[in-house]
Amino acid sequence: AEREKGANLKEEVAALRRKLLTSENARRKLHNELQELKGNVRVFVRVRPEGGDGQRTVVEVDDDLGTVGVPCRGEFHPFNFDRTFSPRATQDDLFAEVSAYVQSALDGFNVSLFAYGQTGSGKTHTMFGQKSDPGLIPRAIDQILLTVEQESANGWSYQMHASFIEIYNEQVRDLLCSSTEEEGKKHQITQGENGRNDVTDTVTVPVLTHDDVTEIMTVAQGNRSTAKTDMNEHSSRSHTVFSLRITATRSTVGQTQTLHGTLHLVDLAGSERLARSHATGDRLKETQSIN
Known part of the structure; x- marks a missing residue:
């Protein structure tokens, strides 16, 4: 009787797991359809x-x-x-509106968020924020790490790798490399596996905790090109792209399910009229490249 009871319990657990898998797939499908109805752009x-x-x-x-x-x-x-x-x-208000995009990346879709505007309009504050008032990037990471922790109880395992590049004067630079390490490298944008665009010869860092991302952003911000203009004394003079590649895997009911998603968070350089920026020489070339 005990053996039969145990077998019945196993069958019930297997049935519940199948229902969970079906409901999760339905949730992902409906979430994606909702995002498409709102508009892909x-x-x-x-x-x-x-x-x-x-x-x-x-x-x-x-x-x-x-x-x-x-x-x-x-x-x-x-x-x-x-x-x-x-x-x-507030930063909370903004992230509440875009958090659905982060979920889409976790669901295996490619997502890009751009911050665009004139120098001094608050793009970098919106994307990075401060320790006491974090921006989209740290908040997105918090949401992802929380989801990873919650979904591990449902049998999902995650691998996440981050990269950070800048486009400066129409050249790609790896912000996770020092200027010495970066010297002589020629990066190219290619289409990689799963149809995702990749930048060749860049450093990718495993992400396990929020501290990993904090360290990545600290290194990247230190290597980013900044220079003074009349529009903003500490104006960022390059576009930056923080990319987080997410692979989720779960084996259940005799099958393995794998999801590949990418979240790109882009902080574009300040765009302003040349006459107002009073840029000359290299600064003029930068402004022309940015615009």
């Missing part, structure tokens, strides 16, 4: 708060309608976006 606008330079905000933001009004000759001209964030919006 979406544009969000975040208006930074007024700074301490005496300049005031002149645009009007309507978060309910998703519009930004720009003044011209005494009138406001509205522009529509998928989502708007007023100067009162």
Whole structure:
């Protein structure tokens, strides 16, 4: 009787695992369909708060309608976006809107988030933030690591590898290499396995904890090209791309399921008019490459 009871329990467990697998696949499918209905390419606008330079905000933001009004000759001209964030919006507010993209990367899709705007508009703050008020990159990593921990109880195992590159004057540089190590390297963008684009001859670092990502960002930020312009004293003069490749594997009910996802978080260099930036020489060349 005990043996029969044990066999029945095993059958029940196997049946529950099959149901779990079916429900997880359905959840991924519905999540992807929802993202496609919202639009595979979406544009969000975040208006930074007024700074301490005496300049005031002149645009009007309507978060309910998703519009930004720009003044011209005494009138406001509205522009529509998928989502708007007023100067009162917090880093929490922004990440709550984009966290679904992070889930898509965990579900085996390729996701790219770009921060674009003029120098001083708050792109790097939005992407990196501060220790007391982290940006999209550290928050995305926190979400991923939490999911990895939770899903391990369901039999999933994860491997994650990060890279960090910059595009500076139309040249690709590996930000996880020192200038000495990087000297003479010629990186190329190629299509790798699973249809993903890869950059050749770059350092990839395993990610196990949040501290691993903190170390990666510290090294990368130290190697990033910065120079003074009239628009921003510490203006970043290059585009940076933080890439996290995620491989999830689970063996259950006689089959192995593998998911390959990539999350690209891109901090674009400041884009401004040449006349206002007062750039000359190398700075002029940089600005032309950026634009």
